[in-house]
Amino acid sequence: MKTPQPSTPLEDQPMPVRAKLAAAWTSFMFLYAYVDILNFFTPGVVEDILDGRVFEFSLSQTFSTAALILMAIPIFMVVLSMTLPAGVNRIANLIVASLYVPVTVFNVVGASWLYFYGLGVVVELILLALILRYAWTWPRTAPSAASPDLETVRAQQQA
DSSP: OOOOOTTSOOOOOOOOHHHHHHHHHHHHHHHHHHHHHHHTTSTTHHHHHHTTEETTEEOOHHHHHHHHHHHHHHHHHHHHHHHSOHHHHHHHHHHHHHHHHHHHHHTTTTOSOHHHHHHHHHHHHHHHHHHHHHHHTOOOOOOOTTSOOHHHHHHHHHO
């Protein structure tokens, strides 16, 4: 087995938009969950949970279901980013990422450890911005010579 020479540049293959989106949603989901898990080490958090409270909310089936939905959406976006048709995929990513921006910002409200939560929120917002950028700048297919544009088709139909 021959090792590449240090002077040989590495091949930098283009990454498909779908893979970029799935990777960003995966990172977002892990970060979102990890910040919540690390929050358990904040003094008083576990005691509040044992008393039936999270932040200002009472622990209930409704709260747990809402929290599950909040995590399930980014989890589904990983799969949807890889499987939806391009047009629907782009729109879904733009909408869902846009909706998660205020949800993410809300997570820092009332936080006692601002550096910790602030850093988590900033990184989550960077990931959402990447998702929005990838979806917004999704490359368009240039019309090929083999497929005539709509005006040409209409002109041929009228003739």
